[in-house]
Structure formats: C-alpha cells, structure tokens
Amino acid sequence: MNIIEQQENGITVLILDGRLDTVTYSDLETKMNELIGSQTKRIVLDFEKLVYISSSGLRVILNSLKQMSRLNGVIVLAAVNDMIMEVFEMSGFLQILQIGENRQEALEMAAK
Numbered sequence: 001m002n003i004i005e006q007q008e009n010g011i012t013v014l015i016l017d018g019r020l021d022t023v024t025y026s027d028l029e030t031k032m033n034e035l036i037g038s039q040t041k042r043i044v045l046d047f048e049k050l051v052y053i054s055s056s057g058l059r060v061i062l063n064s065l066k067q068m069s070r071l072n073g074v075i076v077l078a079a080v081n082d083m084i085m086e087v088f089e090m091s092g093f094l095q096i097l098q099i100g101e102n103r104q105e106a107l108e109m110a111a112k
Contacts, residue, residue, distance in 0.1 A: 001050075003031055011042040011110050012102065017049040020057035028057070032064040041073035042110045046103050048079035053087055065096060074098065078106030 001018035012035055020028060035043060045061075061075075068075050076098045080088070088094050100106030 001027060005087075008044075008107055009111065011107055012040050013044045013045055013046055013107075015046040015049065019052040019054075020050060021052060021054040022056045023061050025054070025056035029060045029063075032060065032067075034070065036064065036067045036073075039071065041068075041071055043068070043073070043075045044078055044100075044103065044106045044110050045075065046078045046106070047081065047084060048103070050081070050084065052100060053084050058087070058091055058093065061093070061097075065098070074110050076100055076106040076110045078103045 001016060001020055001024040002014040004017070005011045006015065014028075014031065016028070018024065026051055032043075078097055078100045079102050085099075088097060088099075097105075098109055100109050
C-alpha cells in the first residue's frame with residue numbers, strides 16, 4: 001500500500017492506494033501516530049484507491065479515532081467503495097465513522 005500525504009486548506013489528506021492488511025497496516029499506524037503526535041487535528045483518509053481492508057486496518061482506524069478524540073480532532077473517510085463499506089457495516093464501524101461520498105465532501109465535513 002502507498003500512502004500519499006497532501007495538505008488542503010489546513011486539512012491533512014492521506015490517500016491510501018492498495019490493500020490495508022496485516023502486511024501494510026503498520027505503515028498507516030506509523031503515519032497516523034506521527035500526525036496525531038504533532039497535534040494534527042483534521043485528517044481525511046481518502047479511500048478511493050483502497051481495494052481491501054482487514055481487521056488490522058480496522059484496528060488502526062479505531063485506535064486513531066480514539067487518540068484523535070482526546071485532541072478534539074476529527075478523522076473523516078472519503079470515497080469508500082462498496083466492499084469496504086460492507087466491512088464497516090458488519091463490524092459496527094458505521095456508527096463511529098464520519099464518511100464523505102467523495103474527497104470534497106469529506107474535506108467539508110472535516111472543516112466543521
């Protein structure tokens with residue numbers, strides 16, 4: 001998985017490309033810990049190019065949400081495909097996630 005970091009209007013956008021699984025989850029975990037440790041308060045995870053997420057990936061997102069809530073920050077997901085959305089639904093994550101239909105909507109949600 002590749003992670004591309006961009007800044008848009010003061011919001012950090014991470015574009016995830018590939019598979020978020022037991023082999024790659026530590027890459028995202030390291031990046032999220034780095035951002036949260038530097039007091040980044042608004043993050044959009046762009047899932048447009050993400051094709052798969054495992055329980056390890058879910059755990060990274062959950063831990064990041066917990067850490068971010070302590071900072072009164074926000075993590076918003078963007079462009080989640082149907083297969084990954086189903087994983088979120090089955091795991092109960094839809095109740096705790098903010099998800100934008102596309103990157104622009106996610107940016108608007110993160111800016112509030």
